[in-house]
Amino acid sequence: MNKIVLKLGGTIMALFLVVLLPLGYVANQIFTNFYYNQVQEEISDLSQKYALTLPSLNNDMSVQMFQTLAELTNKEIYIVDAEGKVVTDSGLQLTNLSREDIQLLSEGQSVQKTFHNAEANNNYLGSGHPIVQSDGFQGAFFVLAPINDIQEPVEKIRDLLILSAVGALFLALGFTFLLSKTISGPLLEIEQATRDIAKGNLDIRVDIPSNDEIGSLGKAINDLAIEINRYRSNRSEFFANVSHELRTPITYMKGYAQVLKQNLYQTEEERLHYLTIIESETERMVGLINDLFDLSKMEEGKFDLHMTTLHLTDVLESAFFKVKMEFEQKGILLNSYFEENVPAIEADGDRLEQIFINLLGNAARYTERGAVNVQVWHEDNQVNVVIEDTGIGIPEEELSFVFDRFHRVEKSRSRELGGTGLGLAIVKHLVDLQNGSISVSSQVGKGTRFQLSFPQAE
Numbered sequence: 001m002n003k004i005v006l007k008l009g010g011t012i013m014a015l016f017l018v019v020l021l022p023l024g025y026v027a028n029q030i031f032t033n034f035y036y037n038q039v040q041e042e043i044s045d046l047s048q049k050y051a052l053t054l055p056s057l058n059n060d061m062s063v064q065m066f067q068t069l070a071e072l073t074n075k076e077i078y079i080v081d082a083e084g085k086v087v088t089d090s091g092l093q094l095t096n097l098s099r100e101d102i103q104l105l106s107e108g109q110s111v112q113k114t115f116h117n118a119e120a121n122n123n124y125l126g127s128g129h130p131i132v133q134s135d136g137f138q139g140a141f142f143v144l145a146p147i148n149d150i151q152e153p154v155e156k157i158r159d160l161l162i163l164s165a166v167g168a169l170f171l172a173l174g175f176t177f178l179l180s181k182t183i184s185g186p187l188l189e190i191e192q193a194t195r196d197i198a199k200g201n202l203d204i205r206v207d208i209p210s211n212d213e214i215g216s217l218g219k220a221i222n223d224l225a226i227e228i229n230r231y232r233s234n235r236s237e238f239f240a241n242v243s244h245e246l247r248t249p250i251t252y253m254k255g256y257a258q259v260l261k262q263n264l265y266q267t268e269e270e271r272l273h274y275l276t277i278i279e280s281e282t283e284r285m286v287g288l289i290n291d292l293f294d295l296s297k298m299e300e301g302k303f304d305l306h307m308t309t310l311h312l313t314d315v316l317e318s319a320f321f322k323v324k325m326e327f328e329q330k331g332i333l334l335n336s337y338f339e340e341n342v343p344a345i346e347a348d349g350d351r352l353e354q355i356f357i358n359l360l361g362n363a364a365r366y367t368e369r370g371a372v373n374v375q376v377w378h379e380d381n382q383v384n385v386v387i388e389d390t391g392i393g394i395p396e397e398e399l400s401f402v403f404d405r406f407h408r409v410e411k412s413r414s415r416e417l418g419g420t421g422l423g424l425a426i427v428k429h430l431v432d433l434q435n436g437s438i439s440v441s442s443q444v445g446k447g448t449r450f451q452l453s454f455p456q457a458e
Contacts, residue, residue, distance in 0.1 A: 078142035202229035249281030333371035367391035
C-alpha cells in the first residue's frame with residue numbers, strides 16, 4: 001500500500017478515535033448517571049411516601065403490608081427506630097446506620113447511602129426518610145434497590161455503546177480507505193506524470209476532472225509539459241537556425257578567403273568585392289552573437305541602459321534612414337504619421353532605435369507588396385507608436401508566443417527569409433526595461449500591427 005494512503009488514513013483514523021473515545025465515555029457517563037438518578041429519585045419518593053403513611057412502628061399489620069408492597073415493587077425495605085435499631089426489614093442483613101445518619105434523620109433530613117449485605121455479598125442503593133409523629137422523631141423508613149439490578153441495564157447500554165463504536169470504527173475504516181484512495185490517487189498520478197516529464201516524456205497528461213486544488217495542480221502539470229515541450233521544440237529549432245545562420249557566412253568567408261589566398265581573382269575590383277563579402281558576412285555573425293549576448297544579459301538582469309530625455313520621433317527618423325535601402329529594394333512604401341508636439345520620453349536612444357529597426361526590418365521581411373505605416377501620438381501621459389504592415393500576417397494561435405525566445409512563426413518560411421527567432425524576444429525585453437509596453441495583433445494575409453507605449457517624461 002502506498003505510504004501516502006497509510007499516512008492519510010492513519011491521520012483520519014487518529015482524528016476519528018480522538019473524537020469517538022471521549023464521546024463514548026461521555027455518553028456512557030450520561031446514561032449511567034441518568035439511570036442511577038432515576039432509581040435514586042424513585043426510592044427517595046417511595047421512602048418519603050411510606051414514612052408519611054406508616055402510622056406507628058408498633059403496628060404489625062402496617063409493617064407486614066409494607067413488606068408485601070416491597071415484594072411487589074421489587075424493592076427492599078429497612079425500618080429503624082429512633083436509636084437506629086432495626087424494627088423490620090425484607091430479610092436482609094445490612095450494615096447498621098451510623099450516628100451521623102441518625103442525627104440527620106432526627107433533624108428531619110433524608111439520607112441516601114449504600115448498604116452492604118454481608119451474607120449475599122451484595123450492595124444496595126438506599127434512601128431513608130424520617131418517621132415523625134406527634135411525639136417527635138420515631139425512626140426512619142428506608143427503601144433499597146439492588147445495585148446489581150441497576151448495573152445490569154447500565155451494562156447493557158454500555159455494551160450497545162461499545163458495539164456501536166466498533167461498528168462506527170469499521171465504517172470509518174472503510175470510509176477512510178476510500179477517502180485516502182480518492183485523495184491520494186490523483187496525487188500519485190501527478191507524481192508519476194512529473195517523473196515521466198523529468199525523463200523526457202513530454203506527451204504525458206494528467207487526467208483529473210475535479211475543480212479543486214488537486215485538479216488545478218493537474219492542469220498546471222499539463223501546462224508545464226506543454227510549455228517544456230514547446231520550449232524544447234523551439235530550442236531545437238533555434239539551434240538549427242543558429243547553425244544555419246552561422247554556417248552560411250562561415251561557408252562564404254571560407255570560400256572567398258581560399259579564393260584570395262590562392263590568387264584566383266582576375267582583377268583588383270574582384271578582390272575588393274570578395275573582401276566586401278567577407279566583411280559583410282563577418283558583420284552578420286557579429287550581429288547574431290551580439291543578439292545572443294544581449295538576450296542572455298537581459299534574462300540575467302545584467303543589462304545596462306543609458307536613460308536620457310529624448311523625442312521618440314527623432315529616433316524613428318534615424319531608424320527610417322537605416323532601413324530605407326531595404327524598403328526601396330523590395331519596393332515597399334514606408335509611410336509615417338507623426339502628431340505634432342509629441343512629448344519627450346525617458347529612454348535609451350540606441351536601444352530604442354534597435355527596437356524600431358527590428359520591428360521595421362520584420363515588417364519589410366514579411367511584406368511582399370504594399371506599405372508599412374508608422375503612426376505616433378500621445379494620450380493619457382503616454383506616447384504611442386504603431387507599426388503596421390500589409391504582410392503575410394501571424395496565425396492567431398501563434399500570437400501569444402511571438403515574444404518568446406527561439407519562437408519563429410511559419411518556421412520553414414522564416415528560415416528561407418532569415419533570422420533566428422531572437423529579434424522579438426529582444427524587443428520585448430528592451431521595451432519592458434524602458435518602462436514601456438508592447439502588444440501585437442494580426443490577421444493572416446492582411447498584415448500585422450505592433451503597438452508600443454512609453455510614459456512621457458516628467
